[in-house]
Amino acid sequence: MARMQRRDFLSLGALAAGGFITSRVAFGAPGGQQKRLVVVIMRGALDGLAVVPPYADPDYAQLRRELALRAPGAPGGALPLNGFFGLHPALAFMQQCYGARELIVLHAVATSYRERSHFDGQDVLESGSVRPHASQSGWLNRALAQLPARGSGELGVALGQNVPLVMRGPAGVGSWTPSKMPAPEEDTLARITDLYAHDPLLSVRLADALQADAIAAADAAAMPDAMTAAASAATDPKPARAYGMRYAEITRAAAGFLRQEDGPKVAVFDTTGWDTHANEGGAEGQLGGRLAALDAGLATLRQELGTAWAHTAVLLVTEFGRTAAVNGTRGTDHGTGAAAFLLGGAVAGGRVVADWPGLAARALYQQRDLAPTLDLRCVFKGILEEHLGVPARALEESVFPESAAARPLRGLVRS
Amino acid sequence: MLDPSAPAIAANRFGLGARPGDLASIGADGRDWLRAQxxxxxxxxxxxxxxxxxxxxxxxxxxxxxxxxxxxxxxxxxxxxxxxxxxxxxxxxxxxxxxxxxxxxxxxxxxxxxxxxxxxxxxxxxxxxxxxxxxxxxxxxxxxxxxxxxxxxxxxxxxxxxxxxxxxxLDNHLSVGPHSAAAVRGERRSAPRRLGINENLAREIMELHTLGVGGGYTQADVTSFAEVLTGWSIGLDRGRFAGGATGEFVFRDELHEPGSKLVLNTRYADTGLGQGEAVLRDLARQQATAHFIATKLVRHFVADEPPGGAVARVAGAFTASEGDLPTVYRALIEAQDAWVRPLSKFKTPADYIVSAYRGLSLPVEAGKGPLVPFELLGQRTWSPGSPAGWPDRSADWDGASALMQRIEWADAVGARLGSRRDAAQLAPQLLGANLSEATHSAVTRAASAGQALTLLLAAPEFMRR
Structure with a gap:
């Protein structure tokens, strides 16, 4: 009920005070307008060799020792992909997508960053620059800024209280998390809107928040379960359950936004817990538990998107990979070449895209990491161009500066 | 001439938020009040x-x-x-x-x-x-x-x-030198489990605690430093690594990689525990460390984009005093840039909550109650999620949803306290010369005592420090 009040406040018009427009302008709906993109940032450097084990590579088992996954069919073995690569057994939904030709697995990928700091690595991954801290905006935001303006409504939304770098920049984007607190009275919100009228930052943020709430309110029916569950988990530090709960809550909210015809086209959210230096686990264990939670979250996303799934691509990326060999504490340290995933009804899937460099000692990057053979910017460019219709020239000039050598990888999505 | 906002800046930017009466007792020059602390x-x-x-x-x-x-x-x-x-x-x-x-x-x-x-x-x-x-x-x-x-x-x-x-x-308690006594023993076993180093702690010490990323170290330095730190472990009363006082720091010679090691072009003789201590002492003395620490301090106390002059002065104080922290803090207090308006730092959720507790004299009750606002507003205590700690820039905290949750919390606090606090009387006591005409007017014209408190907590000058 509280939420409906806030929507009413919107329709009454914060127009004069906040300067944002509440009426929805209908837009023509050629195919491109239906397209939806979800970007999932996997912070902490996901171990690509554990998630997409190259079990048939002659050097794999020796490097991975007790962490090595066995071939499909063996007890606790990988799920089959193409006879060379498998999928971690916790990823049942993703494998189902692969079978339905809705998942592309990308392997031996990397940004242009070649050091091993998480924080600089994430900065390069998200900013789309060739070096850390070269840009205050993210590639996804700059891409949105290239799309045709429409009457109202942000084109992008971050599921989280704050906006990650990949979504920061010139294009207005919303951020949203299901609130566990009741909404203030309309009158109080109107007075705060007035109070912020001369504050350039807070006035925009408040307007965005009210707008995101209005969209979510239209989707209120699905939310109470997730909200109750999240509130009861609020003081519970148990990691595995917390991850599962959070993914279910976030993917449900993301779907709520994306399935609206005039809602955001792009959603982004973070996942954490991938920095597996010790006791990483094999088929079961720390990493497996987190992958299972993520896999369930993606299944929720598909279910909640309903028919919009057919127009959706979900991109999962991490800042870099991990060492090819297991370290001294049954985990892996920071590496280079990583795995990435693209799934959804819009994806031309059922294949592994990898120019596999092999795991022989001489093939490893600096004698320790999977060598990268595909620049992630090629993937990003291909998706932005063919899925969202971002003009090729803008991709070169403003979205990914200094990226001429990284040609767009086309054909990742169904036309 | 003293800026009339100096007491409010001292209490809110350097401190944790003014309590009623604080600004009057701080005096005209907030610097003295800070130095005395x-x-x-x-x-x-x-x-x-x-x-x-x-x-x-x-x-x-x-x-x-x-x-x-x-x-x-x-x-x-x-x-x-x-x-x-x-x-x-x-x-x-x-x-x-x-x-x-x-x-x-x-x-x-x-x-x-x-x-x-x-x-x-x-x-x-x-x-x-x-x-x-x-x-x-x-x-x-x-x-x-x-x-x-x-x-x-x-x-x-x-x-x-x-x-x-x-x-x-950072997993160092299990990191084992590949040529240590324990590793050599392990290899002689019939079913050896490979023992080796874990470079997590070594990397984060260099990247996050001392030199900073780009501070001049290489992957070889990280690996070598990780070998230096092998043996830095925790006492256990049983199991394969039993020994030492349980739960306390212990140096395990049998896990330590023997031999001298080269870190940042300096060769360190193998003195066991002393080898790691020597590397840490040298890291603390590096120019890069002084610069990195100074940059973080100035970002925290002055502005998201730290002014170069202030960073140089604080780094100079760090180097000249060999890391004497009160000397470093005094240089920070002296930074002119820290004493100017408009308020440049957007409060983190924890700053926001603590300053509201202080400003409204909210009691910290027993039970889980006091933990809840930190969780609701997105900064559960000691859970930054990565060894880099919580970020310290406005853009990391000023998302639309984050702002709305603050407003919702402020609304709940206002509703709970109602007429038990007088927002119009508190506003100048908490914000001093930073109190804007707009906030003053909003608070005095509020429809209820509770709404007035909400508006005070939601005010732009209460969101920042």
Missing amino acids: LKGPPPQLAGAQLRPSAQILAEGLKIRRESAEAKRSAGGAAPSPAVEKLGQYLRPIYTGEVIARVQEATSTERPFVERLTQFWSNHFAVSIDKQFIAGLAGAFEREAIRPHVLGRFTDMLLAAESHPAMLFY
């Missing part, structure tokens, strides 16, 4: 619920082992009882530690020192998303950070890197 020993937390980390760890390890044994004897069918039992043990410890910390922050007469404590605790961040850390993060702050916050950087560095919470968080 640096005198005397740093405040320590006390209370029956605050136990030494070694005790917490020893008991936790015992619970984990017993639960694991119970699970094995039950055939491993139960859903992870070890994790559950350990969680039941750790949760009240975490709650007690957070409450003690919030009580100190809301009641201290030396809020500048408390802010500095929080700064360093975040600089040497551990995070409770690793389960055991829920029980250790508070003890880590009490044992490794608080005693040194008015001392020398080197001493804090040594205390933090050798604390069991840090060794556990």
